[in-house]
Amino acid sequence: MSTPSIFGFILPDPSDQSVQILQNIIGAIDGMLGVPGEPLGPTTLFAEMMLKFNHLLLGAGTVLFAIMVFVGTMNTSHEGTLFGRQWNAMWTPFRLIIGLIFVVPLQSGLCLGQKIILYAILIGINIGTKLISVVDGVITERTLGSSAH
Numbered sequence: 001m002s003t004p005s006i007f008g009f010i011l012p013d014p015s016d017q018s019v020q021i022l023q024n025i026i027g028a029i030d031g032m033l034g035v036p037g038e039p040l041g042p043t044t045l046f047a048e049m050m051l052k053f054n055h056l057l058l059g060a061g062t063v064l065f066a067i068m069v070f071v072g073t074m075n076t077s078h079e080g081t082l083f084g085r086q087w088n089a090m091w092t093p094f095r096l097i098i099g100l101i102f103v104v105p106l107q108s109g110l111c112l113g114q115k116i117i118l119y120a121i122l123i124g125i126n127i128g129t130k131l132i133s134v135v136d137g138v139i140t141e142r143t144l145g146s147s148a149h
Contacts (some may be wrong), residue, residue, distance in 0.1 A: 089127065
């Protein structure tokens with residue numbers, strides 16, 4: 001069974017025990033955990049809690065965004081340069097927008113930043129599974145090779 005994702009070749013097999021544990025905790029997440037065709041949205045209590053938490057996080061992020069824009073506007077009017085002299089005119093708007101985008105709750109209950117971390121976890125699971133398979137093969141080969149002599 002393949003994972004319907006652009007990163008499907010680096011994600012672990014859905015039958016992997018670690019993936020099953022994550023799916024039991026987090027629930028089905030489109031393209032990462034669960035079976036294609038399952039209902040999207042929070043499917044576990046943890047996912048429902050994360051959705052509520054991420055809504056609060058988005059609210060706090062929006063307030064911080066508004067404060068930063070207000071202070072940046074005041075600095076611009078006071079010092080005559082965009083966002084004032086202490087803030088970088090190129091990176092400040094970029095950081096504000098990207099920071100706010102990363103905390104927008106998605107349909108699964110997680111936000112984009114949390115989904116990126118989950119991808120990293122799943123890639124780590126896959127790397128660990130493949131590594132232990134190689135080590136197991138080498139140990140088996142050496143054990144069988146030494147018993148033949």
